[in-house]
Amino acid sequence: MKSIVKATTDGIDYGDMVVLYSADKFANEIVLRKGGRFECHSGIFLHSKIIETGFGKKVYSESMRESLYVLKPSSTLHTHCLNHRTQILYSPDISMVLLQCAMKPGSLVIESGTGSGSLSTSIAKTVFPTGHLYTFEFNEERVKAAQKEFEEMGFDQNITVTHRDAIEDGFNLDIAGSDGEKTDLEDKADAVFLDLPSPWKAIGHAYKVLKHNGRICNFSPCIEQVQKVCLELNDLKFSHIRTFECLGKPYVSKNKGYEYLDYSENEGEEVKEVPEKPKKRKRDRKAVQKKEDMKNRNKLLTSEPSFKIKGHTGYLTFATCNKTLGRVEEIVQKDQKQSDK
Amino acid sequence: MEAQEPVEADTKESQIVKKREAKLVQKMEEIKEMNQRTTNTIIKPTSTVKSNVIKEGDRVLLVSNSGKSLIAKMKPSKKYKIGNFFVMGEEIIGCTYGTILENKNKQTIIKEDIYTLDQDIHSLEVNTEINNDNREIYAVNENQKLSYEEIEYRKSIGIRGQELIDDIVQNSETFNKRTKFSQEKYLKRLKKKHLNYVELRYPSLHHICDFVYDNVDNKSLKLRHDALGYILNSTNLSCKSTSLVIENTKGVVTAGVVERMNEQGIIYKLSLPDGESNNVNGEIMHMNKLSNVEGDNIEFINYRQLKKKNEESIELRKKLQASCSSCIIVHDKHSPKDLFSIAQEFLQYSCYVAVHSQFMHPLAELEKYLNDMGLAVMIRLEELFTREYQVLPLRTHPHMVTTHSSGYILSFITIEAGR
Numbered sequence: 058m059k060s061i062v063k064a065t066t067d068g069i070d071y072g073d074m075v076v077l078y079s080a081d082k083f084a085n086e087i088v089l090r091k092g093g094r095f096e097c098h099s100g101i102f103l104h105s106k107i108i109e110t111g112f113g114k115k116v117y118s119e120s121m122r123e124s125l126y127v128l129k130p131s132s133t134l135h136t137h138c139l140n141h142r143t144q145i146l147y148s149p150d151i152s153m154v155l156l157q158c159a160m161k162p163g164s165l166v167i168e169s170g171t172g173s174g175s176l177s178t179s180i181a182k183t184v185f186p187t188g189h190l191y192t193f194e195f196n197e198e199r200v201k202a203a204q205k206e207f208e209e210m211g212f213d214q215n216i217t218v219t220h221r222d223a224i225e226d227g228f229n230l231d232i233a234g235s236d237g238e239k240t241d242l243e244d245k246a247d248a249v250f251l252d253l254p255s256p257w258k259a260i261g262h263a264y265k266v267l268k269h270n271g272r273i274c275n276f277s278p279c280i281e282q283v284q285k286v287c288l289e290l291n292d293l294k295f296s297h298i299r300t301f302e303c304l305g306k307p308y309v310s311k312n313k314g315y316e317y318l319d320y321s322e323n324e325g326e327e328v329k330e331v332p333e334k335p336k337k338r339k340r341d342r343k344a345v346q347k348k349e350d351m352k353n354r355n356k357l358l359t360s361e362p363s364f365k366i367k368g369h370t371g372y373l374t375f376a377t378c379n380k381t382l383g384r385v386e387e388i389v390q391k392d393q394k395q396s397d398k
Numbered sequence: 399m400e401a402q403e404p405v406e407a408d409t410k411e412s413q414i415v416k417k418r419e420a421k422l423v424q425k426m427e428e429i430k431e432m433n434q435r436t437t438n439t440i441i442k443p444t445s446t447v448k449s450n451v452i453k454e455g456d457r458v459l460l461v462s463n464s465g466k467s468l469i470a471k472m473k474p475s476k477k478y479k480i481g482n483f484f485v486m487g488e489e490i491i492g493c494t495y496g497t498i499l500e501n502k503n504k505q506t507i508i509k510e511d512i513y514t515l516d517q518d519i520h521s522l523e524v525n526t527e528i529n530n531d532n533r534e535i536y537a538v539n540e541n542q543k544l545s546y547e548e549i550e551y552r553k554s555i556g557i558r559g560q561e562l563i564d565d566i567v568q569n570s571e572t573f574n575k576r577t578k579f580s581q582e583k584y585l586k587r588l589k590k591k592h593l594n595y596v597e598l599r600y601p602s603l604h605h606i607c608d609f610v611y612d613n614v615d616n617k618s619l620k621l622r623h624d625a626l627g628y629i630l631n632s633t634n635l636s637c638k639s640t641s642l643v644i645e646n647t648k649g650v651v652t653a654g655v656v657e658r659m660n661e662q663g664i665i666y667k668l669s670l671p672d673g674e675s676n677n678v679n680g681e682i683m684h685m686n687k688l689s690n691v692e693g694d695n696i697e698f699i700n701y702r703q704l705k706k707k708n709e710e711s712i713e714l715r716k717k718l719q720a721s722c723s724s725c726i727i728v729h730d731k732h733s734p735k736d737l738f739s740i741a742q743e744f745l746q747y748s749c750y751v752a753v754h755s756q757f758m759h760p761l762a763e764l765e766k767y768l769n770d771m772g773l774a775v776m777i778r779l780e781e782l783f784t785r786e787y788q789v790l791p792l793r794t795h796p797h798m799v800t801t802h803s804s805g806y807i808l809s810f811i812t813i814e815a816g817r
Contacts, residue, residue, distance in 0.1 A: 156630065303783070310761075
């Protein structure tokens with residue numbers, strides 16, 4: 058089984074995906090093939106050599122001049138090195154979506170739109186192996202690219218990419234046709250994720266496919282979109298509507314030293330005077346020692362915020378779907394009364 | 399001429415306002431239509447609903463409207479107390495998760511009109527004109543005609559909840575002078591104080607994390623939900639991982655790891671010799687108390703046992719040697735650098751590690767150590783900046799009070815040492 062979540066104690070084999078990482082933070086995902094070779098600005102790397110090397114070690118180029126690290130693939134590394142077809146979600150947002158939507162192995166998740174597949178990969182990794190992700194995208198080119206990528210990562214059994222405008226046609230795959238296999242998704246989804254230009258139009262559709270107590274998440278960069286979404290969610294009796302903004306603030310650690318600032322003007326002369334007066338000499342030695350100490354003390358290990366960071370990605374709105382509240386017996390009775398009518 | 403200009407501007411503005419209003423009315427109608435469409439298909443006792451019913455022995459998070467909460471295992475004959483709300487287990491068992499229970503006339507009934515704890519207090523009308531302002535409102539005690547004793551008397555003769563709130567509002571002199579937004583705020587405060595209801599929530603990981611963050615004493619490490627999510631995501635956990643967990647968050651992190659690994663794979667939980675985490679059973683019991691997660695695949699390892707030189711511990715060491723594919727360190731009693739050097743020999747190459755600390759400097763030390771020894775790549779020291787927003791028409795802004803920091807997280811991927 059080739060997959061991003063493969064247990065990697067048994068080493069690498071052909072068909073597996075690995076990440077090649079260079080010291081200048083340049084990462085590439087490749088699938089190993091027999092007789093294959095990887096070419097980049099660092100040189101030529103043979104796939105057979107990568108397999109010999111193993112994870113976490115350096116593989117050398119054919120010229121033996123440059124080297125790259127062989128790393129295990131992961132969803133976080135995928136987010137780092139994927140091809141941007143659209144604006145993507147980054148790790149802080151992704152991790153919040155995964156936790157707040159209570160995704161775990163076995164969950165059934167619906168996503169729209171697929172975009173570059175940054176979040177899709179993370180969801181698929183989390184719901185693997187028994188769960189499933191149904192993802193919708195209205196751009197045909199992106200659908201094809203995403204399908205190819207998911208297959209390479211070994212998620213073809215866990216992700217269904219559908220070419221469809223979810224706002225018009227909804228999320229339910231109950232009609233067989235050009236959309237692919239027929240699957241009734243009504244009342245089945247544990248979570249729905251929306252990243253659309255006008256997400257409030259899709260919430261009614263999302264309501265249909267969500268389970269009772271299922272979670273919905275909307276990602277929108279503009280607060281006006283969020284407002285419309287919240288109104289819509291409230292109208293459909295969603296509860297726990299909470300909106301968050303989450304950003305990562307990276308720091309760089311270093312030893313920071315300052316130059317010694319001395320206020321006395323004729324410091325040099327004072328030191329010369331020292332041998333003449335033994336009593337003072339002791340003090341001055343101390344002073345010199347102090348000065349050195351100060352130099353060392355001033356060089357301290359601290360962390361500095363990175364100069365340029367992402368100032369805004371989007372607002373994440375979460376809510377819980379409520380379909381059947383109360384006691385089960387009463388719900389069943391009500392339902393029967395309705396069907397009798 | 400000068401006098402006419404503002405009038406013209408006024409009419410233009412009013413036209414725009416009218417257009418907007420018309421649009422909003424149209425929008426509200428659309429929403430109503432949609433509501434009707436969806437409400438027709440609401441009730442359906444499918445199999446998925448059945449899995450959302452509270453059964454005996456389930457753990458339920460009970461949250462009262464005054465903010466008090468409790469996680470409890472359901473027994474029919476047991477009485478649960480949340481703030482001043484009492485409820486029997488048998489009244490909870492059989493309800494679906496998300497149901498809200500209300501105390502009325504010494505009886506527990508299911509609240510139907512309110513779906514959430516905090517939304518009912520806000521009107522979501524969009525075109526609320528701001529007619530009033532606070533120019534004539536003075537902070538005087540006479541504003542409220544009812545005295546404390548009178549309110550207490552009303553309570554004693556059985557006027558409670560909504561009735562009492564209506565009474566208080568009627569006796570407030572300033573209430574009608576307030577703006578609509580201000581009235582809502584006033585009502586919100588009263589409702590929090592005088593209404594009495596409890597919501598039954600499923601103890602999902604994010605609810606547990608919030609519960610622990612808000613409730614457990616200051617002694618335990620504070621881990622906010624965003625940090626927990628980030629740690630779980632950045633360590634590449636999946637159902638096939640072998641992970642090493644060193645934590646003293648009373649089982650919150652372990653519960654998260656167990657949930658992400660679906661009770662498959664292997665979790666090694668390393669306990670260190672310091673009072674609290676020596677009591678392994680207590681900790682796992684605490685974790686079980688919080689969540690419905692079982693965690694049969696956790697293997698407990700005591701650091702002291704590991705250090706011994708008998709055959710058993712040598713074998714254990716051999717078994718653990720370079721076996722873990724992910725590692726989480728969330729511990730505030732020891733320095734991250736020390737903890738990592740303990741864990742180091744058990745990690746595979748290309749192992750995903752996340753270390754959390756409330757302080758930045760200890761993590762910077764670890765980062766320097768990793769850089770100097772060439773032990774890792776993709777080293778990232780990060781702090782998460784998370785803000786929650788109040789989203790209401792014309793009143794959207796970040797929450798006034800928020801928790802400042804969720805600590806710092808150092809995440810990296812281990813490699814073969816040497817440069």
